[in-house]
Amino acid sequence: MMLEVMEVKKSFDGHEILKGIDMTVNKGDVAAILGPSGSGKTTLLRCLNFLEKADSGEMIFDGEHFDMRSAKRREIARIRSKTAFVFQNYNLFLNKNVLNNVTLGLMTAGKMHKAEAKDRAMNALEKVGMADKASSYPSQLSGGQQQRVAIARGLAQDPEIIYFDEPTSALDPELIGEVLTVMRKLADEGMTMLVVTHEMEFARSVSNHVLFMDEGKVVEQGPSAEFFAHPKEQRSRDFINTILSKNGNITE
Amino acid sequence: MNDRVWRILIDSFPKLVGYAVKVTVPLTVLSFALAMAISVAVAFIQYAKVKVLSGLCRFYIWIIRGTPLLVQLYLVFYGMPSIGIVLEAFPAAVIVLGFNEGAYMAESVRGALDSVNVGQVEAGYCVRMNYLQIMTHIVFPQAFRVAFPALSNSLISMVKSTSLAATITVMEMFRQAQVINGRVYESLALYTEVALIYLAICTILTFLQHWGEKKLARFGGNKA
Ligand SMILES: Nc1ncnc2c1ncn2[C@@H]1O[C@H](COP(=O)(O)OP(=O)(O)OP(=O)(O)O)[C@@H](O)[C@H]1O
Ligand SMILES: [Mg+2]
Numbered sequence: 001m002m003l004e005v006m007e008v009k010k011s012f013d014g015h016e017i018l019k020g021i022d023m024t025v026n027k028g029d030v031a032a033i034l035g036p037s038g039s040g041k042t043t044l045l046r047c048l049n050f051l052e053k054a055d056s057g058e059m060i061f062d063g064e065h066f067d068m069r070s071a072k073r074r075e076i077a078r079i080r081s082k083t084a085f086v087f088q089n090y091n092l093f094l095n096k097n098v099l100n101n102v103t104l105g106l107m108t109a110g111k112m113h114k115a116e117a118k119d120r121a122m123n124a125l126e127k128v129g130m131a132d133k134a135s136s137y138p139s140q141l142s143g144g145q146q147q148r149v150a151i152a153r154g155l156a157q158d159p160e161i162i163y164f165d166e167p168t169s170a171l172d173p174e175l176i177g178e179v180l181t182v183m184r185k186l187a188d189e190g191m192t193m194l195v196v197t198h199e200m201e202f203a204r205s206v207s208n209h210v211l212f213m214d215e216g217k218v219v220e221q222g223p224s225a226e227f228f229a230h231p232k233e234q235r236s237r238d239f240i241n242t243i244l245s246k247n248g249n250i251t252e
Numbered sequence: 253m254n255d256r257v258w259r260i261l262i263d264s265f266p267k268l269v270g271y272a273v274k275v276t277v278p279l280t281v282l283s284f285a286l287a288m289a290i291s292v293a294v295a296f297i298q299y300a301k302v303k304v305l306s307g308l309c310r311f312y313i314w315i316i317r318g319t320p321l322l323v324q325l326y327l328v329f330y331g332m333p334s335i336g337i338v339l340e341a342f343p344a345a346v347i348v349l350g351f352n353e354g355a356y357m358a359e360s361v362r363g364a365l366d367s368v369n370v371g372q373v374e375a376g377y378c379v380r381m382n383y384l385q386i387m388t389h390i391v392f393p394q395a396f397r398v399a400f401p402a403l404s405n406s407l408i409s410m411v412k413s414t415s416l417a418a419t420i421t422v423m424e425m426f427r428q429a430q431v432i433n434g435r436v437y438e439s440l441a442l443y444t445e446v447a448l449i450y451l452a453i454c455t456i457l458t459f460l461q462h463w464g465e466k467k468l469a470r471f472g473g474n475k476a
Contacts, residue, residue, distance in 0.1 A: 051374050077380060085378040091371035095393045104389060105379025150375075157379055 001060070002027045002161055002192050003048070008057030008068060010043055017043050018054070019216035025161065025194055025209070030187045032203035032224065033196045035213035036239060041196040042088075044213070045163050048194075049085050050076045062160055084154025084162045089170050090146040092138040092153075098125065099134040102153045117156075124152040128182045144175030148182055155186075162186070164195040180206075200243050204228050212236045257441050264432050264442060268425055272449055275424040279345060279414045284407055286350025291357035296387075298358075299365040309358070316355035322416055324348050329420040345417035349410060357399075357406050364399035365391060397468045404461035408454050415450070425449065 001024060008021040017040045025031050033041050046052040047068060048059070057068040061079055071079075093101050102121035106112040112120075125131040128148040138146055147167055154162055167183070168176040180202050187193060187206050197203055203210060203224060210227040212220045212235075220233045231237045294309045316324070329344045339347070368391045376386035418427035429446040433439055 049378060051377065080378060080380050083378075085375070087371060087375065089371060091369070091375035093372055093375070093390050095390065095397070105376070105381055108385040108389060109380035109382070153375075153379065 001025075002029070002062065003194075004060040005048070005068070006058045008044065008047055009055045010040075010047055010052065011055055017216050018047070021057070021213075021216075021218055023211055023218060023221070025192065027160075027192055028190050029209050030191075030193045030195065030207040031209040031211060032207035033194065033211045033213060034198075034203060034239065035219075039213045040216045041213055042165050045085075045165050045194070045196055049080065049083055049163060051085075081157070082160040084157050084159040086147070086150050086154055086162060086164045086167050088166045090138075090143070090150045092146055092150055094138050097135050097137050098130060098141075098149050101138070101149055102156045105153070106156060120156050120158075121152070124156040125149070127155060127185070128152045129178075142175055143171045144178045147171065147179045151179075151182055151186075161192040161194060164193065164197070166196050166198065169198055198243070200240075212239065214239075253441070257438055260432075260436050260438050261441055261445055264429070264445065267432070268428060268446060268449055271423070271425040271428045272453065275342075275422070276411070276414050277453075279342070279349070279417060279422070279424060280407070280411050282346045283349035283353065283414070284410055286346060287352075287354035287357050287406065287410070288403075290351060290354030291361050294354070294358035295361035295365055298362050312351075313355045313358060316352055321348070321352050321413060322419065324352055325416060325420050341417070341420050341422045344420060345414070345422050349413055349417070353406050353410050353413070357403060360399045360402035360406070361395065364395035364397075364402075367398050368394045400464060400468060401461070404457070404464070408457050408461075411453055411457065412450060 003025040004023070006022050008018050009016065010018040021040075021044055033044070035041050043052060047054040047057070050068075050071065054068040059066045059068050059071075059079075062082055064078075066075055066079065093104060096104060099118065099121055102124055103112075103114070103117040106117040106120060107114065110117070122131055122134065125134060128151050130145060130148050130152060133141065133145065133149075138149070141149065151162075151167075164183070168179050171179065176199070180199065183193070183195070183202070184206055195202075195207065207224045210221060210224040211218050212227070212231075212233070214235050220227065220231065220236045222232075227236070228240065231240055294312065297305045297309050325345065325348050328348050329339065329341060332339070372390055372394075373386050376390055381389070414424055415426035417424055418430065421427075423431075426446055429442050433442045436442075
């Protein structure tokens with residue numbers, strides 16, 4: 001087991017956004033988090049990486065137990081050293097070229113030597129097909145290319161798990177494929193991934209586990225094949241149906 | 253123009269340029285360095301929302317921006333001695349000019365810091381960078397680029413503001429022009445001459461600004 005959280009709660013301005021989330025991600029899992037807008041998916045992911053501090057909750061990460069509310073700076077650093085986070089809008093460092101976007105964290109936080117950092121970065125960029133753009137600046141790249149660089153930046157951290165928050169939803173339709181291809185490749189290589197997504201096809205064909213969230217709760221979770229074939233809860237069924245009627249069907 | 257006026261202009265020119273080099277430029281450089289340090293500190297305190305200090309910073313900006321520079325110079329140089337703070341004219345001018353422009357520059361820098369989207373800061377945290385590393389490698393370099401035109405503007409404005417130091421007895425270029433004029437009574441010619449020297453300095457700075465902006469632009473656009 002890679003990650004388990006229990007009873008994660010989080011409020012903003014008196015509104016409870018996460019109402020006690022329990023969830024498990026096993027090593028090698030590709031888990032998809034689905035759910036309507038505003039159900040708390042992003043907030044959950046941010047709490048897992050301590051970009052947001054949960055009001056309460058416990059986490060077992062890589063065999064170690066943490067209190068999500070009161071985790072110490074050093075504990076957070078330890079968790080972050082084993083995770084990577086891919087944002088909806090990439091968040092590349094705009095004053096750094098592609099190569100330096102990937103090496104910056106390795107060299108500053110990781111105290112790695114330049115040559116080694118560069119090696120690692122080029123490896124990661126190779127993996128996402130962006131090695132030939134190493135000296136470009138983010139503003140010179142398409143959204144799909146920026147997102148692939150962002151994935152490389154995460155990969156270079158050598159993470160145990162990668163969190164993705166709707167990695168393709170800011171992209172023009174014709175650019176979504178290249179990012180999903182990279183993610184598929186990572187999944188095939190056994191990378192553990194937790195992916196908030198509206199891409200049903202991706203959730204169905206790549207993820208092996210689905211969590212369906214609504215109004216701050218996990219309404220249903222289980223193997224994705226089962227979830228899509230026989231959703232147990234009415235809310236899951238409604239959700240799948242509305243998405244399908246919007247995006248066409250999901251036959252292979 | 254007759255020969256006499258020409259001679260006055262030609263004789264005074266090296267003197268005025270001498271004072272520009274010896275006094276006006278150093279006064280500008282020192283005041284601007286002080287303003288720069290103040291503005292970065294004040295802007296950062298507000299950006300990082302440091303308690304109490306943020307309030308103090310807002311108070312400072314409010315006072316400075318709400319009162320004339322000339323009045324500030326008089327207060328410090330002529331007013332403060334009566335509460336036991338006696339400053340020489342030149343350091344008094346540096347302090348007042350620095351604190352004055354620093355308030356305006358702090359607003360430019362704060363706006364520039366705010367313009368760097370927090371997503372990049374979070375991305376920095378996710379690759380385990382700490383606050384200081386994120387500030388020095390990501391936020392400040394980008395903010396500097398955004399603030400550069402406004403800061404250049406402040407520098408150019410400060411060159412001209414140094415002439416006000418004449419009113420608190422600093423013997424700088426403009427005061428020197430006044431002194432010469434007191435002997436020869438050629439206001440139009442002399443003050444035109446001094447205006448042209450200010451113009452020349454500011455023109456050089458404008459060129460430097462454009463050169464700097466081009467340099468900075470090489471690091472790609474600021475598209476999100
Ligand atoms: N920093 C914040 N301050 C106040 N409210 C917030 C904050 N972050 C999120 N919220 C609120 O929490 C709720 C859940 O937000 P969240 O972004 O987690 O939803 P989501 O499931 O990711 O939605 P989407 O599919 O639209 O991305 C929303 O109502 C949002 O307005
Ligand atoms: Mg979201």
